[in-house]
Amino acid sequence: MKITKWLRATVIACATALTFGIGLGFVSQSASVDAAAVKYTTVSTSTMKKAPYHKKSTTGVIWNASHTKKVATLKGYPYTTWYATKKVVMKKTGGSNALYYQVQNGSGTVSGYVWHNYVTPGKSPFGLKYALGAVALDVNTNGVVWSKSANTPRPIASISKLMTLYLVRQKISNGGGTWNSKVDTSNAGLKKLGKDKDFGGFKFTKNSYTVRDLYLAALIESSNNSAIALGQWVAGGSTPAYNKKFISMMNAQAKTWGLDNSSFVSASGMEQNSLKPFGYSIGGANANMVSAADVAQIARHFINDYYDVLTDASVKSMSLDGQKLYNYNNMLPGRKYYQKSLNVDGLKTGYTVPAGYCFVGTGRKSGHDRIITVVLHDENEFTETRSLMNYVYDKNLA
Incomplete structure (x- = not known):
């Protein structure tokens, strides 16, 4: 799968002004963010029983632990089941708390953190992305x-x-x-x-x-x-x-x-x-x-x-x-x-x-x-x- 490269944006000022009342209080993850200007801190971490999730929509990103680098896009893994093992609360400076899951795909080749509203419980339905x-x-x-x-x-x-x-x-x-x-x-x-x-x-x-x-x-x-x-x-x-x-x-x-x-x-x-x-x-x-x-x-x-x-x-x-x-x-x-x-x-x-x-x-x-x-x-x-x-x-x- 192709992983979208991390791009430094020129729209930081506009992006910072965007907030969501439903939990993130961050800029939309589908937008490009300047990692040097945006700081995220981990508020709390708790283990959870291993549970399967799959993408809720084509929107969404798997982040690294510091929320500074995109590890993968959910769009690039349309039929992947992600297994969550931890709940992590993150906060952007000046923003509100947001719940993330620490996840990993079944083969263990991709892992990171995803905002909880970008995934839904259960194994992914099987499909082929590319074959016509x-x-x-x-x-x-x-x-x-x-x-x-x-x-x-x-x-x-x-x-x-x-x-x-x-x-x-x-x-x-x-x-x-x-x-x-x-x-x-x-x-x-x-x-x-x-x-x-x-x-x-x-x-x-x-x-x-x-x-x-x-x-x-x-x-x-x-x-x-x-x-x-x-x-x-x-x-x-x-x-x-x-x-x-x-x-x-x-x-x-x-x-x-x-x-x-x-x-x-x-x-x-x-x-x-x-x-x-x-x-x-x-x-x-x-x-x-x-x-x-x-x-x-x-x-x-x-x-x-x-x-x-x-x-x-x-x-x-x-x-x-x-x-x-x-x-x-x-x-x-x-x-x-x-x-x-x-x-x-x-x-x-x-x-x-x-x-x-x-x-x-x-x-x-x-x-x-x-x-x-x-x-x-x-x-x-x-x-x-x-x-x-x-x-x-x-x-x-x-």
């Missing part, structure tokens, strides 16, 4: 256990590759090829795409690769040119015409699964305006538009039908054709947002400017069912995914 669409799905029961605008189609960027790679596995399962089948990668547009500074990653240095090689490049590195080449292979050819045919197959599969909020125009998840310079725009809508709930269903089909996808999706990095494939899932072991108890072992990240940061996560906490979580257009996709997973398990929803 989100869902948590119990893989075993196929039940949605938490959602936020889950049926609204949104651009999903590279999460689209889950559908592409599922159809690759389906073709192999149906006898249409093997991991060792050769995929034509000689197309100049795909080679150019692999070298692009924004949309590249895995360069085609050969005119053909195995299905297995491109599958790993698309799943782990999120290679766009690999996904497109695989799509053409599934459709039976190696030209942009087969790319268009493959996208029809993506939409047909979505219809077979009853996904009413899914529409595909890209095998890789890149938008049409980005694909055009490489010869792979098919016209029509600019982006794949899929709801969070439908994304979760695609992921569930993939995991249930081809469980070993999780073995590959949990690879953090590997070398292929002299190039490094890097997995951007930062909830895997050893990564910044890893939490051992969640046992996250997949599944797919995505980002474009229209889609924002997207993430499909999956894991199984001991004693619980496996869950799939989806967050779309989320500024803090890993933080919020971890919060969602913990909420589901803490509430025994799966």
Whole structure:
């Protein structure tokens, strides 16, 4: 979370004149105050039984003990439960007494003092601040256990590759090829795409690769040119015409699964305006538009039908054709947002400017069912995914 920086104000004279009859007798805490000019003293301190509180409104600040520095804003912690352990009466010079609570968040990473009228008793209701669409799905029961605008189609960027790679596995399962089948990668547009500074990653240095090689490049590195080449292979050819045919197959599969909020125009998840310079725009809508709930269903089909996808999706990095494939899932072991108890072992990240940061996560906490979580257009996709997973398990929803 971003913490509002302490600003020295130029309105001290006006602020000092503002008083409140309901307790503070101070300047509003949402205003900037000159710490050097305003003095607060502690009148009394008493312990209290540990009690949960959460924000009453978006207004409010967590202060340090001397009331000279803002530790955090309540607006920046919209779904945090604060645990109060002390009552502290503070007084501003020339003002009246005001009751504060000494509080700390559940993880113990943020603590300070908050005016009592800025919080209300009880644990905070759970929510996700940043995700525009989100869902948590119990893989075993196929039940949605938490959602936020889950049926609204949104651009999903590279999460689209889950559908592409599922159809690759389906073709192999149906006898249409093997991991060792050769995929034509000689197309100049795909080679150019692999070298692009924004949309590249895995360069085609050969005119053909195995299905297995491109599958790993698309799943782990999120290679766009690999996904497109695989799509053409599934459709039976190696030209942009087969790319268009493959996208029809993506939409047909979505219809077979009853996904009413899914529409595909890209095998890789890149938008049409980005694909055009490489010869792979098919016209029509600019982006794949899929709801969070439908994304979760695609992921569930993939995991249930081809469980070993999780073995590959949990690879953090590997070398292929002299190039490094890097997995951007930062909830895997050893990564910044890893939490051992969640046992996250997949599944797919995505980002474009229209889609924002997207993430499909999956894991199984001991004693619980496996869950799939989806967050779309989320500024803090890993933080919020971890919060969602913990909420589901803490509430025994799966």
